[in-house]
Amino acid sequence: MGYLSYYTYGFPSFLVVVISLYLLFTDSGEAFNVGRFLEETSPYAWASTGIGLCIGFSVLGAGWGIFITGASILGGGVRAPRIRTKNLISIIFCEVVAIYGVIIGIVYSAKVANIPEAELYTRENYFTGYALFWGGLTVGLCNLLCGVCVGITGSTAALGDAADPNLFVKILIVEVFGSIMGLFGLIVGLLMTSNADTFKGATLAVVSPFVH
Amino acid sequence: MSLCPPYAPFFGLGGVASAVSLIKTSVGAALGTAKSGIGIAGLGTFKPELIMKSLIPVVMSGIIAVYGLVVSVLIAGGVQPKDYSLYAGFIHLGAGLACGFTGLAAGYAIGYVGDSCVRAYVYESKVFVSMVLILIFAEVLGLYGLIVALIMNSRATEAPACL
Numbered sequence: 482m483g484y485l486s487y488y489t490y491g492f493p494s495f496l497v498v499v500i501s502l503y504l505l506f507t508d509s510g511e512a513f514n515v516g517r518f519l520e521e522t523s524p525y526a527w528a529s530t531g532i533g534l535c536i537g538f539s540v541l542g543a544g545w546g547i548f549i550t551g552a553s554i555l556g557g558g559v560r561a562p563r564i565r566t567k568n569l570i571s572i573i574f575c576e577v578v579a580i581y582g583v584i585i586g587i588v589y590s591a592k593v594a595n596i597p598e599a600e601l602y603t604r605e606n607y608f609t610g611y612a613l614f615w616g617g618l619t620v621g622l623c624n625l626l627c628g629v630c631v632g633i634t635g636s637t638a639a640l641g642d643a644a645d646p647n648l649f650v651k652i653l654i655v656e657v658f659g660s661i662m663g664l665f666g667l668i669v670g671l672l673m674t675s676n677a678d679t680f681k682g683a684t685l686a687v688v689s690p691f692v693h
Numbered sequence: 694m695s696l697c698p699p700y701a702p703f704f705g706l707g708g709v710a711s712a713v714s715l716i717k718t719s720v721g722a723a724l725g726t727a728k729s730g731i732g733i734a735g736l737g738t739f740k741p742e743l744i745m746k747s748l749i750p751v752v753m754s755g756i757i758a759v760y761g762l763v764v765s766v767l768i769a770g771g772v773q774p775k776d777y778s779l780y781a782g783f784i785h786l787g788a789g790l791a792c793g794f795t796g797l798a799a800g801y802a803i804g805y806v807g808d809s810c811v812r813a814y815v816y817e818s819k820v821f822v823s824m825v826l827i828l829i830f831a832e833v834l835g836l837y838g839l840i841v842a843l844i845m846n847s848r849a850t851e852a853p854a855c856l
Contacts, residue, residue, distance in 0.1 A: 520699060604774050605775075612706055616710075619710040623719050629723065629727070630722075630724075633727040633730065634726065634730040637731050640734065641737050648734070651744045652730065652734050652737065654748060659727070659730070662723060662758050665758055665761070668762065668766075672766060672769045672770075673709055673710075673769050689699060
């Protein structure tokens with residue numbers, strides 16, 4: 482068990498130290514330039530990664546929640562078959578999280594337009610790329626966490642319902658609190674990209690000396 | 694190196710994302726809700742009349758999520774493509790991280806405390822007051838992060854003008 486911490490903490494730190502010392506001693510310390518990396522990567526890379534992670538993480542959260550809840554409903558339904566139909570509400574709460582991801586994915590993809598390379602690197606396009614990346618990551622991860630949370634509480638709601646039918650509605654309140662997180666992610670994702678225009682070409686583009 | 698490079702919004706938007714999601718308030722709120730929810734369901738099978746009072750940890754986890762939302766909305770209002778300095782970008786990143794990490798800690802605490810206290814409440818009804826006191830202290834951790842994030846955000850408007 483101690484070897485696991487060597488691999489997770491020791492090996493990456495070792496790599497970082499070796500690479501930074503190599504850059505230092507071969508007089509190429511200027512090669513480590515965060516600003517240059519951010520300016521020379523294409524805004525399309527950021528935007529597409531954000532959109533992909535948005536839908537990917539949202540669906541992961543929804544699926545995870547559905548299997549957590551579904552396993553409990555099916556297990557509890559063996560001795561208490563009456564819980565089967567009512568507890569599908571918990572499954573729907575998890576599904577909604579995936580729908581949020583789809584909505585944001587569609588809204589974001591509308592901002593991606595085809596611009597020739599020479600006109601691509603403007604300030605506004607950089608901003609749009611970053612906004613779609615962080616927005617997609619926000620929505621995706623919020624939905625992932627929301628889906629897992631709703632799944633866990635849905636599973637306990639199903640088992641509580643199997644024990645005593647009056648409990649279901651009360652534990653549903655906890656699920657509603659869990660699902661607000663996905664909604665917050667949606668709100669923030671839309672807010673972040675409200676200032677971002679679609680990709681536009683410009684006559685006088687290329688604000689950066691690092692882009693060739 | 695200019696004061697307002699084109700990659701400055703990367704850090705500002707990272708702050709917005711940090712406050713609401715990446716490591717942060719959402720993890721705390723999700724943990725708090727799920728863990729307390731399990732305890733509440735356990736309590737409900739023995740004493741259903743106590744469920745409404747035991748929803749307090751869940752509500753407080755929701756408040757942690759609201760803190761993250763407030764900070765995110767405020768920072769997102771300040772990030773723009775033009776006239777955005779690197780100074781403002783880093784301050785926004787710091788504010789988001791401040792709110793996010795404290796929200797994570799507060800939500801974690803609320804979840805574990807809520808779970809144990811609610812399970813104890815089944816047997817002994819006097820623990821309710823102590824539970825509320827402990828939860829308030831945990832909630833206040835998130836509030837500290839919110840305050841620091843708001844103070845930092847107000848400093849970001851003093852950014853130097855871009856040429």
